[in-house]
Amino acid sequence: MAEKIHSQYEELKAQINAHNYRYHVLDAPIISDLEYDRLLNELKRIEANHPEWIAPDSPTQRAGSKPADRFEKIRHPASILSLANAFGGDDARAWLERIKKIDDRVEQAKFVVEPKIDGLSVVLHYRDGLFVQGATRGDGEVGEDITSNLRTIRAIPLRIPVNSEQSSVVSVPKYLVVRGEAFIPNKEFDELNRKLEEAGEKTYLNPRNTAAGSLRQLDPQLTASRPLTLLVYQIVYSEGGKVPTSQWEILEYLKALGFPVTDVAKRFDDLDSAIAYTETWAEGRDTLPYEADGMVIKIDDLTLAADLGFTGKDPRGAIAFKFPAREVTTTLNEIGVAVGRTGVLTPFAMLEPVEIGGVVVERATLHNFDFIAEKDIRVGDRVLIKRAGEVIPYVIGPVVDARSGQEKTYQMPTTCPACGQAVEHFEGEVAWYCVNAACPAQLVRNIEHFVSRGTMDITGLGIKIVEQLIETGLVKDVADLFTLNKEQLLTLEGFAEKKAENLLGSLEQAKAQNLNRLLAALGIHGVGEVMAGDLSRNFGNLSALSKASAEELQQIEGVGPNSAESIVDWFAQPVNQNVVKKLKAAGVNPEMQKSEGKMQNGALSGLTFVVTGTLPTLSRDGVKEFIESNGGKVTDSVSKKTSYLVLGENPGSKAEKAKSLGVKILDESELKKMAEGLSL
Numbered sequence: 001m002a003e004k005i006h007s008q009y010e011e012l013k014a015q016i017n018a019h020n021y022r023y024h025v026l027d028a029p030i031i032s033d034l035e036y037d038r039l040l041n042e043l044k045r046i047e048a049n050h051p052e053w054i055a056p057d058s059p060t061q062r063a064g065s066k067p068a069d070r071f072e073k074i075r076h077p078a079s080i081l082s083l084a085n086a087f088g089g090d091d092a093r094a095w096l097e098r099i100k101k102i103d104d105r106v107e108q109a110k111f112v113v114e115p116k117i118d119g120l121s122v123v124l125h126y127r128d129g130l131f132v133q134g135a136t137r138g139d140g141e142v143g144e145d146i147t148s149n150l151r152t153i154r155a156i157p158l159r160i161p162v163n164s165e166q167s168s169v170v171s172v173p174k175y176l177v178v179r180g181e182a183f184i185p186n187k188e189f190d191e192l193n194r195k196l197e198e199a200g201e202k203t204y205l206n207p208r209n210t211a212a213g214s215l216r217q218l219d220p221q222l223t224a225s226r227p228l229t230l231l232v233y234q235i236v237y238s239e240g241g242k243v244p245t246s247q248w249e250i251l252e253y254l255k256a257l258g259f260p261v262t263d264v265a266k267r268f269d270d271l272d273s274a275i276a277y278t279e280t281w282a283e284g285r286d287t288l289p290y291e292a293d294g295m296v297i298k299i300d301d302l303t304l305a306a307d308l309g310f311t312g313k314d315p316r317g318a319i320a321f322k323f324p325a326r327e328v329t330t331t332l333n334e335i336g337v338a339v340g341r342t343g344v345l346t347p348f349a350m351l352e353p354v355e356i357g358g359v360v361v362e363r364a365t366l367h368n369f370d371f372i373a374e375k376d377i378r379v380g381d382r383v384l385i386k387r388a389g390e391v392i393p394y395v396i397g398p399v400v401d402a403r404s405g406q407e408k409t410y411q412m413p414t415t416c417p418a419c420g421q422a423v424e425h426f427e428g429e430v431a432w433y434c435v436n437a438a439c440p441a442q443l444v445r446n447i448e449h450f451v452s453r454g455t456m457d458i459t460g461l462g463i464k465i466v467e468q469l470i471e472t473g474l475v476k477d478v479a480d481l482f483t484l485n486k487e488q489l490l491t492l493e494g495f496a497e498k499k500a501e502n503l504l505g506s507l508e509q510a511k512a513q514n515l516n517r518l519l520a521a522l523g524i525h526g527v528g529e530v531m532a533g534d535l536s537r538n539f540g541n542l543s544a545l546s547k548a549s550a551e552e553l554q555q556i557e558g559v560g561p562n563s564a565e566s567i568v569d570w571f572a573q574p575v576n577q578n579v580v581k582k583l584k585a586a587g588v589n590p591e592m593q594k595s596e597g598k599m600q601n602g603a604l605s606g607l608t609f610v611v612t613g614t615l616p617t618l619s620r621d622g623v624k625e626f627i628e629s630n631g632g633k634v635t636d637s638v639s640k641k642t643s644y645l646v647l648g649e650n651p652g653s654k655a656e657k658a659k660s661l662g663v664k665i666l667d668e669s670e671l672k673k674m675a676e677g678l679s680l
């Protein structure tokens with residue numbers, strides 16, 4: 001029996017690793033994230049019963065190891081070399097002439113061209129096909145042991161070959177050491193910064209430094225949260241098995257083992273064609289998903305390349321063909337401030353227009369106000385700007401030597417540039433906020449959030465309509481939505497009787513939404529769905545909440561000092577008080593039965609529920625709301641602490657897990673009876 005489970009376990013592990021490879025290396029998944037999670041949960045379940053089976057190649061072992069005090073040093077099995085640079089075709093041809101003189105086999109040489117990714121060099125060790133150790137480049141001889149961090153990068157195979165079918169085709173040396181470049185793709189970098197900005201946290205300066213910093217974190221959990229990936233291009237060392245002797249075959253071989261390998265590489269019979277190809281990428285570099293600072297031209301025959309030797313740390317057999325630099329200096333004319341969706345104020349540089357790699361740049365991000373102060377960036381300064389790939393152009397810093405004395409130290413605004421309200425700062429965040437709910441810069445986004453499905457759920461109010469309502473002055477804050485009438489709507493573009501009636505109907509319905517939803521809809525900094533629920537149960541209505549002090553708010557579980565302060569602040573603003581007043585006048589003033597602390601008197605109080613599958617009448621949000629409004633708690637995963645599993649149609653693996661743990665199972669009607677206090 002145990003043997004059978006063990007072989008199922010191994011099979012499942014291989015299956016998950018193969019899906020992981022399809023997703024993170026091939027970018028061609030064949031199952032959904034949900035299905036993947038199910039497989040992974042099943043694996044975790046088996047491992048919980050058989051911890052003795054957990055091997056380092058289990059996908060559950062990628063994250064989660066403990067933070068280290070420091071990094072150990074690792075001596076590389078061979079030197080990790082760098083490259084000499086060539087700036088343009090003539091430089092590259094001169095390189096070829098030099099090496100022709102050293103070895104006449106160069107006359108017949110072929111060349112492989114690969115992208116030179118601007119990331120961080122890493123060295124990965126595999127013993128008997130298992131990923132056992134990984135290091136930074138360090139000084140080229142000794143690097144730092146960052147194995148736990150590298151494990152969190154899903155593009156790194158924990159076992160090679162990745163697919164069991166390949167093991168008969170590709171043989172792996174007993175000991176194999178490969179080198180690659182770890183990096184954060186541009187899109188992921190911008191997304192990461194967008195989220196940080198929204199949360200009021202410090203944004204990262206550029207993808208390369210972020211990747212390097214992430215890999216040199218002592219806590220692997222932090223590394224795991226950064227969108228790192230890598231491409232592998234070299235075999236540094238091998239023992240106990242043969243590996244190819246040409247660069248082109250190495251790339252094919254590494255790919256066959258399951259490593260992520262660039263698909264941009266090409267092989268050429270002569271240098272001029274290699275240069276021509278390189279130049280096409282100098283033009284097209286923005287279409288690469290990562291920042292590349294050039295292409296590497298390598299002699300394909302690795303025996304010949306090795307025989308050519310080195311100059312210093314640079315092998316003669318390869319050269320970095322650098323793309324034109326995309327850093328320029330220009331004058332900082334002014335510092336502007338943009339107001340984001342959540343009210344975050346972000347400073348940006350208004351520049352003397354300057355061309356960087358074929359694009360005229362007039363604006364660049366200045367990240368946040370601390371950055372301006374730290375770098376002592378002054379209005380009128382010459383500043384160094386970088387435009388890299390698709391990443392938003394950014395200011396690197398001032399050129400201090402170019403100062404004339406006329407430059408002015410920047411004073412950050414004390415009021416919002418869009419509405420004039422005083423700006424606010426929250427403890428522990430770098431961002432400054434405009435907290436005025438009626439600020440025109442935030443209004444479109446605020447209304448979008450207010451009407452969305454998870455909050456007031458008002459249908460028929462798409463972004464185009466919201467924009468029109470604001471432009472025409474019909475809506476100046478969220479409360480104005482409820483006093484709109486048919487005549488007004490008919491003046492808008494694209495509105496006829498029916499459409500206007502439908503919208504008025506859904507606005508009317510929304511007036512009956514409960515306090516949870518209204519609170520979450522108002523977009524008070526730090527107040528999400530869960531906190532909105534807690535506040536509703538504790539205060540029962542908006543008036544009571546608006547009078548609460550920070551101390552009182554902090555009595556509620558889950559409300560920390562920052563959220564408490566932000567709630568008090570929000571209600572203290574006259575503009576927000578006006579919104580609340582107008583909402584009440586329009587009939588939007590939900591009352592909720594108050595409870596002491598955590599809904600002691602709800603029939604479901606003290607019980608924890610997990611929901612799986614589709615229920616006959618309640619939606620996902622609906623059932624959550626139902627349980628919570630009756631004092632129960634909803635969690636995502638089944639554990640021994642789960643009181644009941646609410647089961648619907650087409651359930652996932654949660655049902656099996658509940659059964660195996662002996663968790664009681666209910667259907668929707670039984671849940672409702674229970675909430676009414678009826679015995680089942």
Ligand code: IVH
Pocket residue numbers: 081082083084114115116117118119120121181233234296315318320
């Ligand atoms: S080859 C002998 N190939 O560029 C092998 N390097 O100084 C020497 N890099 O630090 C390196 N992409 O981290 C090579 N396809 C690629 C590369 C690459 C990025 C980095 C590498 C090194 C630097 C060159």
